[in-house]
Amino acid sequence: GAVVSQHPSWVICKSGTSVKIECRSLDFQATTMFWYRQFPKQSLMLMATSNEGSKATYEQGVEKDKFLINHASLTLSTLTVTSAHPEDSSFYICSARDQLAGGYNEQFFGPGTRLTVL
């Protein structure tokens, strides 16, 4: 149980194009999903918190117009990198919180999506 998938697992695109990454909770409902970004040899940095049916909350320094997040259902959140540039090349990881979880912060992580912008 508690499986989170991401699609695609990797993507290569040209500079200026937009890329959509999907994050799905396969066997549980997730009212909250989180998006992280990881540059090579660095740690995971939280980008935004995605709540089902409402606007995402972005961390300081993350451009909401560049990283569009949609959480239209309890099992799917999408991250769209708009007008991608080479500096957006990174490993994007989502996580989902089981809405039936207890008080502590148990999150289930997807396998990540490697984005390379040429």
Place this chain on the structure above:
Amino acid sequence: SQQGEEDPQALSIQEGENATMNCSYKTSINNLQWYRQNSGRGLVHLILIRSNEREKHSGRLRVTLDTSKKSSSLLITASRAADTASYFCATGLNQAGTALIFGKGTTLSVSS
């Protein structure tokens, strides 16, 4: 934002030796978790320790938590080459539904 610091940043040991990694954090927490990440891959959850716990074991892993010092340690005993990976601590805050915040990580290299 980043919660904590791990040290050392990099650790190289021989198979069979023990590896100890430390994590410090800044704010009050509900729990602290350790993850492993092999190069270019996703995260593997290792262990969770709650703020009211001081020590926890899982197989060859031993985790301690000292909330007064805002620090945790991860001990891997009898290390194997397959333990080679990056290890991250992540803190869960007291506010329910908030994201885990990751430390900078320790890169462990175990040579045979």
